[in-house]
Amino acid sequence: MANLTVFPTEERLKTSRRLLIARLKKESSLRAWRALKRLSACSSETDEFCGLLACPVCRARAQKNFADAIESEFSRHAGFLSVTLIPKAGMVPPEDLMKFDLRAFVRSQYRRISKVLPAGHIFVGAVDFSFNMPLPGTLHFSYHVGGLLFGCRGKAWETALRAQYPSVPGVIDRPVRIVHRPSSDLPSMAAYTLKSYHLARSQYLAVPKTSDRNPYRNTRDIAMPRDVDIRLQITHSKYRVCDPLILIGLKRWRTSDPAQFSFGKAGKGHWQR
Numbered sequence: 001m002a003n004l005t006v007f008p009t010e011e012r013l014k015t016s017r018r019l020l021i022a023r024l025k026k027e028s029s030l031r032a033w034r035a036l037k038r039l040s041a042c043s044s045e046t047d048e049f050c051g052l053l054a055c056p057v058c059r060a061r062a063q064k065n066f067a068d069a070i071e072s073e074f075s076r077h078a079g080f081l082s083v084t085l086i087p088k089a090g091m092v093p094p095e096d097l098m099k100f101d102l103r104a105f106v107r108s109q110y111r112r113i114s115k116v117l118p119a120g121h122i123f124v125g126a127v128d129f130s131f132n133m134p135l136p137g138t139l140h141f142s143y144h145v146g147g148l149l150f151g152c153r154g155k156a157w158e159t160a161l162r163a164q165y166p167s168v169p170g171v172i173d174r175p176v177r178i179v180h181r182p183s184s185d186l187p188s189m190a191a192y193t194l195k196s197y198h199l200a201r202s203q204y205l206a207v208p209k210t211s212d213r214n215p216y217r218n219t220r221d222i223a224m225p226r227d228v229d230i231r232l233q234i235t236h237s238k239y240r241v242c243d244p245l246i247l248i249g250l251k252r253w254r255t256s257d258p259a260q261f262s263f264g265k266a267g268k269g270h271w272q273r
């Protein structure tokens with residue numbers, strides 16, 4: 001896991017935004033032009049931020065503000081669970097990226113999780129995405145859910161949650177990961193939940209060179225092809241940095257800046273954003 005307590009410098013983020021703008025200028029689609037216009041107007045000098053999920057500056061602002069807000073809200077809890085959920089519906093080949101509806105995916109995952117969590121549980125999560133190579137030569141994006149669970153009691157919900165996320169042989173081996181964590185892990189796990197970068201890695205089953213070893217999961221990092229990366233950025237320019245959030249049992253107060261977060265306990269039932 002990367003060192004999540006270190007946030008990139010403002011200069012580095014601005015350079016990433018400049019590079020993205022330069023690359024969008026070479027694209028001819030209307031969607032790329034719209035993204036270019038919004039990103040070009042994003043500026044910390046004028047305090048006018050675009051708030052787009054594609055913007056490196058706004059994603060980093062969102063990550064930092066989200067981590068700070070979660071830490072101040074939940075630091076009194078003795079511990080929590082970190083949860084990763086990988087649904088088959090989130091597997092998207094690069095050529096289908098433009099058709100993927102992130103908001104619909106967020107809503108469907110919210111429904112899946114909220115229906116198995118008993119009242120009193122609080123889930124603070126977000127849809128995350130990684131670029132995977134489950135088999136050599138087969139690249140796809142994996143949109144999945146990462147989150148933190150507070151106030152857990154019993155085990156029945158865990159069985160029900162696992163039933164919502166079945167494994168897919170050879171593609172999704174461990175669709176549900178639940179890890180108990182002490183409160184000291186809260187700052188780093190909160191920053192990891194709404195991260196400002198995406199992971200690109202291969203996960204295919206490697207054949208061992210020596211016969212006495214079993215086949216093993218290769219998890220080395222891979223470079224994302226440039227054409228796939230720009231397609232991802234154009235796709236994500238449709239969304240705001242807060243759009244991946246999934247909140248259950250917690251309410252986010254509305255703000256004009258999508259990268260600002262302030263939470264309050266939800267009243268009856270479950271809340272989303």
Ligand SMILES: [Zn+2]
Pocket residue numbers: 039042049050051052055056057058
């Ligand atoms: Zn921005």
